[in-house]
Amino acid sequence: MHLLSRLSCSTFRFARQVTTKVRDIRADRFSPRYQESNAQYLLRHTTGKDLREIYRIAKPFRKLVFMGTGFMIISGGIFLIIPRILGKLIDKYGNQQNLTEEDNSLTMKIATYFKENPIALAGLLATGAVATAAKVYCLQIAGVKFIRALRRSVFSSVLKQDMRFFDKNIVGEIGSRHSADTIIVGYSVSTSLRGGVRALLIGIGSVVAMFMTSTELSIVSCLTAPIVLGLFRMFGKIQQQCTWQLQEVIADINRMAVERMTHAKTLRMISAEQRSIDEYIRKGDIVVEISKTEALAKGSLIGSFQFTAYSAFSSILFYGSHLINIGEISYGELSSFCLYAVMATASLSNISGFYNEVMKGIGASSRLLDLRNAEPGMKLDEGIKKTNITDRVHFENVSFTYFDRKNTLDNITFDIPRNKITAVIGPSGSGKSSIARLMLRLYDPDSGRITVDGIDMKDINPTAWRRSIGTVGQEPVLFTCSIRDNILLGAENPEKVSDEQLEEAATLANAIDFINSFENGFDTMVGENGCKLSGGQKQRIAIARALISKPKILILDEATSALDATSDYLIRMTLNNLLRNHDLTVLCIAHRLATMQQADNVVYVNRGRIEGQGSFEEMMKIQSSIVEKEARKRGIPMTDEMSKVLTANS
Numbered sequence: 001m002h003l004l005s006r007l008s009c010s011t012f013r014f015a016r017q018v019t020t021k022v023r024d025i026r027a028d029r030f031s032p033r034y035q036e037s038n039a040q041y042l043l044r045h046t047t048g049k050d051l052r053e054i055y056r057i058a059k060p061f062r063k064l065v066f067m068g069t070g071f072m073i074i075s076g077g078i079f080l081i082i083p084r085i086l087g088k089l090i091d092k093y094g095n096q097q098n099l100t101e102e103d104n105s106l107t108m109k110i111a112t113y114f115k116e117n118p119i120a121l122a123g124l125l126a127t128g129a130v131a132t133a134a135k136v137y138c139l140q141i142a143g144v145k146f147i148r149a150l151r152r153s154v155f156s157s158v159l160k161q162d163m164r165f166f167d168k169n170i171v172g173e174i175g176s177r178h179s180a181d182t183i184i185v186g187y188s189v190s191t192s193l194r195g196g197v198r199a200l201l202i203g204i205g206s207v208v209a210m211f212m213t214s215t216e217l218s219i220v221s222c223l224t225a226p227i228v229l230g231l232f233r234m235f236g237k238i239q240q241q242c243t244w245q246l247q248e249v250i251a252d253i254n255r256m257a258v259e260r261m262t263h264a265k266t267l268r269m270i271s272a273e274q275r276s277i278d279e280y281i282r283k284g285d286i287v288v289e290i291s292k293t294e295a296l297a298k299g300s301l302i303g304s305f306q307f308t309a310y311s312a313f314s315s316i317l318f319y320g321s322h323l324i325n326i327g328e329i330s331y332g333e334l335s336s337f338c339l340y341a342v343m344a345t346a347s348l349s350n351i352s353g354f355y356n357e358v359m360k361g362i363g364a365s366s367r368l369l370d371l372r373n374a375e376p377g378m379k380l381d382e383g384i385k386k387t388n389i390t391d392r393v394h395f396e397n398v399s400f401t402y403f404d405r406k407n408t409l410d411n412i413t414f415d416i417p418r419n420k421i422t423a424v425i426g427p428s429g430s431g432k433s434s435i436a437r438l439m440l441r442l443y444d445p446d447s448g449r450i451t452v453d454g455i456d457m458k459d460i461n462p463t464a465w466r467r468s469i470g471t472v473g474q475e476p477v478l479f480t481c482s483i484r485d486n487i488l489l490g491a492e493n494p495e496k497v498s499d500e501q502l503e504e505a506a507t508l509a510n511a512i513d514f515i516n517s518f519e520n521g522f523d524t525m526v527g528e529n530g531c532k533l534s535g536g537q538k539q540r541i542a543i544a545r546a547l548i549s550k551p552k553i554l555i556l557d558e559a560t561s562a563l564d565a566t567s568d569y570l571i572r573m574t575l576n577n578l579l580r581n582h583d584l585t586v587l588c589i590a591h592r593l594a595t596m597q598q599a600d601n602v603v604y605v606n607r608g609r610i611e612g613q614g615s616f617e618e619m620m621k622i623q624s625s626i627v628e629k630e631a632r633k634r635g636i637p638m639t640d641e642m643s644k645v646l647t648a649n650s
C-alpha cells in the first residue's frame, strides 16, 4: 500500500510537470488565436448541436455504418467465444485433477462439437475473418464518403462567403483546415469509431466473461481499475492538449509552405529563400517540441499502463494458482480467464486511443462546422435579376470602409451613364478599385446607396449582375489550366462557346497572335497563376475572358498597365469599336488622366473623396490646379514639371 501511494504521488508530480511544460510552450510560442484553440476551449464550444450536425452529415451513409457495425458484432462475438471453448477443451482433455463434476453446459457441448469437427472450428474462424474484412470495408467507405460530404459542404460554404469574410480570414489556413481537418474528422468517424466500438464491445464482453469464469479473480483484477482510469485521465488530457496544439501549428506551417512555394520566383528575386527556410525550420522546431511533450505523456501512459497490467497479471496468476489448489477453479478456467484479461487489457488501451482520436475529431469538426455554418452577409443568388443598364448607375453619397480600416470612400456621388466610358482616376490608394468593387457588388456601401436605373443595388441579385459584367483586374489572375479554359471561365455556358467565338474574343483582346505562336495554341497550359506567361500576355487573356460573354458592362481596372504602347493602343481601339458598334457601358480605372482620352466622363478621386469631375477636356483644364493643391497638401514646392505629371507617358 505504501509503495502504491508513493508511486501515485510521484506519478502525479510528474504529470504536473508535463502539464506545466505544455502551458509554457503555449504561453511562449502561440498567439491568442492558438490559445483559443486549446482543449478546454474546444470542448466547451463543442455542443450537442455539433454532434447532431455530424450525425446529419453522416446520415446518408448510415446503411454502411450499420452493416459495418453488424459485421463487427459477428466477428467480435466469434472471437469472444473462442477462449471459453479452449478453456473447456483443456479441462476435458487435459487430465484435469480438480474436475469433479460432469460439465453439461452449452459451452462444453459446443466445445466438444468443435473438438470432434475441427473443420467446423476452422469455418467459424474463417467466418470471423470474413466478417472482420467486411466490417473494415463498410466503415472505411463510410468514412471516405463522410469526408467527401464534409469537404463539399465546407468548400461550397467558403466560396459563398462575402468579401468581408476573406478580408478577416487567412485563406491559406482555411485551405489547410479544409484538407487536414476533414481527414481528422473522417478518421475519427470511420477508423477510430470502428476500433473504438470494437474495443468497447470486446472490452465489455471480456469483462462479463471474466466474471462468468471466476468472480473472485475478477474482483482481484478490478482492484487495479481506479489506477488505470486515473492514469488515462491524467496523461490523456496532456496528450489531447498537445494534439490540438499540433493541429494549429501544422495548419500554420502548411499555409506558410504553400505560400512560399507559390511565390518562389519572388523569393528568389528578393533573396529571401534562406529566411523562409529558417522560418520553416523554426516552426518545425515547435512541432518537435510539442511532439516531445506528447511522446513523453504517451510513453508515460503506456509505461504505467504496462506496469499496472503486469502487476495485475502476476496477482491473477498467484491468486489463480491458489484457487486451483483449493479446488475453486480449474486449469481451463484460469487459462480462459487469462485470455479474457488480455483481451480486456488490449481493449482498454484501444479505448484510450479511440477517446483521443474522437476528441481530436471533435476539435477539428467544431472548426469545420464553424466554416460550414458561416452565414454570408450577402446572399449570392437572391434579389432582382438585373443584367443591363437602361439609363445609368448612380453612386449617391456613398461611404465605405473595409474591416479594420477607416473611411476608404467618403460621401461620393457620381454617375456611370449607359453606353459611355466613365474613367476614375486618382493617386494610388485613393479608393479607385474600391469603387469598382462596389459597382460589382462585391461589397455593399456602409451609407448612401448605389442605384442601377433607380433600383437599389442591395436589391439586385449579385450573381446575375456580375455575370453581365466583364472585368479585368489590376493583377489579372489566371487559373492553372489551359488558355482555352481560362478564357471560357468568363462564359456562362462554356460548352456552347464555339471555336470561332473563342478566336474572336482573343482577336479583340489582341491575344490571337501570341496564342497561335504557341505549339499547342489555345491548349497551352498557363502554369500556376499563369506563371508561364508574361504580364502583358496574362492581361490580354484576362481581357479575352472578360469579352467572351459579350458583356454589356465592362470594368477595366488598370487593365492595360502591363502592355506595351502598341498593344495598349490596339486594345483601346478595340474598345472604341466595341463602344461604337455595341451597347457597352465602361468603367475604366487609371492612375493618369492622359491615358483616358476616350473617356466621356472623368472622375478624380483623392483620399476617398471626389475632388473633381467632368469631360476629359474639362479635367485637363483643372488638372494643374489639382496637382498644385496636392503638392501644397504635401508641402512640396510647385514646379512647371509637376503640372505635367498627369500627362506623363501620354
Ligand SMILES: Nc1ncnc2c1ncn2[C@@H]1O[C@H](COP(=O)(O)OP(=O)(O)OP(=O)(O)O)[C@@H](O)[C@H]1O
Residues within 6 Å of the ligand: 167, 402, 403, 405, 408, 426, 427, 428, 429, 430, 431, 432, 433, 434, 435, 474, 591
Ligand atoms: N481588402 C481590403 N481590406 C482592407 N483595406 C483595403 C482592402 N483593399 C484595399 N484596402 C485599402 O483601401 C484603400 C483604397 O484601396 P483601393 O484598392 O481602392 O485603392 P486604389 O486607388 O485602387 O489604389 P491603386 O491605384 O494603388 O490600385 C487603400 O488604403 C487600401 O489599403
